[in-house]
Amino acid sequence: xxxxRTVASGFAFISMAKTMTSVAVTxxxxxxxxxxxxxxxxxxxxxxxxxxxxxxxxxxxxxxxPVSDGESNSDLMENSNxxxxxxxxxxxxxxxxMALQPEGTQWLxxxxxxxxxxxxxxxxxxxxxxxxxxxxxxxxxxxxxxxVESNMFGAxxxxxxxxxxxxxxxxxxxxxxxxxxAKLPAPLxxxxxxxxxxxEFSLTLVGFSKGCVVLNQMVYELPGASADPQxxxxxxxxxxxxxxxxxxxGGSETWVTDKQVxxxxxxxxxSIHAHVTPYxxxxxxxxxxxxxxxHFIKTLEEFGACPSKKLHFEEEPPSIENHFRVxxxx
Numbered sequence: 001x002x003x004x005r006t007v008a009s010g011f012a013f014i015s016m017a018k019t020m021t022s023v024a025v026t027x028x029x030x031x032x033x034x035x036x037x038x039x040x041x042x043x044x045x046x047x048x049x050x051x052x053x054x055x056x057x058x059x060x061x062x063x064x065x066p067v068s069d070g071e072s073n074s075d076l077m078e079n080s081n082x083x084x085x086x087x088x089x090x091x092x093x094x095x096x097x098m099a100l101q102p103e104g105t106q107w108l109x110x111x112x113x114x115x116x117x118x119x120x121x122x123x124x125x126x127x128x129x130x131x132x133x134x135x136x137x138x139x140x141x142x143x144x145x146x147x148v149e150s151n152m153f154g155a156x157x158x159x160x161x162x163x164x165x166x167x168x169x170x171x172x173x174x175x176x177x178x179x180x181x182a183k184l185p186a187p188l189x190x191x192x193x194x195x196x197x198x199x200e201f202s203l204t205l206v207g208f209s210k211g212c213v214v215l216n217q218m219v220y221e222l223p224g225a226s227a228d229p230q231x232x233x234x235x236x237x238x239x240x241x242x243x244x245x246x247x248x249x250g251g252s253e254t255w256v257t258d259k260q261v262x263x264x265x266x267x268x269x270x271s272i273h274a275h276v277t278p279y280x281x282x283x284x285x286x287x288x289x290x291x292x293x294x295h296f297i298k299t300l301e302e303f304g305a306c307p308s309k310k311l312h313f314e315e316e317p318p319s320i321e322n323h324f325r326v327x328x329x330x
Contacts, residue, residue, distance in 0.1 A: 043067075044113055046094075047181050053173040054165060057146045060094075061178050062112055062130040064120040079185050081200040082126035083175065086119055088112060088133065089209025089247075090142050090154070101139045110324045115208075118328055123204065129178065133210075141249070142210045146170050148217035155250030156213040161224025167217040168225045172234050194233035204240045208327055209280075212246030212254075219256045223264045240271040245326045247280045247289060254280075255292035259299055266303035274309045275330040278318040281311070 047061040066080050091104055095111040098104030108114075112130050119128045133142035133154075143154040147167040150156050161168070172191060179187035189196035207215040218225075218241075225231045246254055256262060265272065274297060281290040300307050312329045313322040 044116055045182055047178055050174055050178050050181060052146055052171075052177070053169040057134075057170060059134050059146060059174055060132040061174065062116045062128075062132070063178065063182055064116050064128040066120075066125050066127060080125055080127065081186060081198050082123070082202050082204075083129060084119060084123045084126045084204045084206060085129045085131060085171065085175070086115065087131055087144065087205075087207045087211030087214045088115065088142060089211055091140055092142070093132070093136060093139075097139075103140060107324065110327070115327055119206070122330075126204070127184070129175070131174065131214075144211070144214050147214045150213070153249045154210050154213065155248050156217065156253070158217055158220045158253060161221035161228070163224075163228060163230075166221050166225075167214055168221055168231055168235065171218075172231070191230055197233050197237060201237050203234075203238045204242070205238060206242040206244065207246065208244040209246065209323065210248050212243050213248055215241055215243060216246075216253065216256050219265050220258070220261055222268060223261065226264070226268070235268075238268075238270050240273065242273040242275065242330060244330055245276050245280045245323055246293075247286075252288060253292070254289045255296040257292055257295045257299070262296070262299045263303050266300050266305035272300060272305060272307040273330070274307055275312060275326050276310075277312050277322050277326050278314060278316075279320065279323040282318060 043065065045063040045065070047063060049058045050061050051058050066082075091098070091107055092110055092112055092115070093104065095108060095113050098108055098111050112132060116128055116130045119130075133144050134146045135143040137143055137152045137154070141153045143150050143152065144156075147170055148156045148158060159166075169191070172188070176188040176190055186198040188198060188201065205215055205218070207213075222235065225235045243255075248254060256265075274293065276293060280286075281293050283289065297307055297309055310330075312326050316322060
């Protein structure tokens, strides 16, 4: 959460949100100069207005396919069924959108396109999906209301699993429709039992800053989703979840602290990773963030989980730049 600390109360009644397109348009292009000269060229495919679960729930996606170093295993990489899904933070947007905003231009190196290519290097054998928040209030505040009930600044109100809505339903539908739109081999089929999941399908979830509210909502939904025969086979394919310096403008629930919910997460077998910086967990003005992070880790350990955890840049002064840099450092 980058900008929630500077919100004036008068913003509450200003409606300047940018309307996100729902037109089903697909474009692809190569961004040059964003990766090492010795690495394979990565093609970014932009998928606009991809429908999710239920009417009028759409998100724009970026896709980076795995690219092999040689042609001999290019088909193998293309047929990979490993998928990484990333949820971004405040201010982050498509490069051309950020370039139009005075507060966005200084952070262009962390645009969604740039982050997609960073993640493609971090997960070279996976399809990398970046989910753009469906609303950017004041061009700054990412709001993931398609995944979790949120106010205009993106502060969430977490709820348990529902068989007719929720984050897992929306993510599954987005991936299914996105894979079909991108013409990937062996796409995820519409909601169903285990037979609708492609063989070798695996899923890694990564949330950064405000994007961690989506991960938190999934944790709250986990007990119900795991018990639902229509959803459990999808949930079981989640191998890893990465929280990267989570934050949002609400006054609590930056990290999940509900013991019963965390007990379910600990028993799920998912590998849990928590990477933070002093910008979020050492801010004396928002001391609850650090306390909640500590409670999250301690509770999971008490239930037998072994979350990997790291405080990055602890010897440096807290800064937004280092907050962003955790995307490269984790």
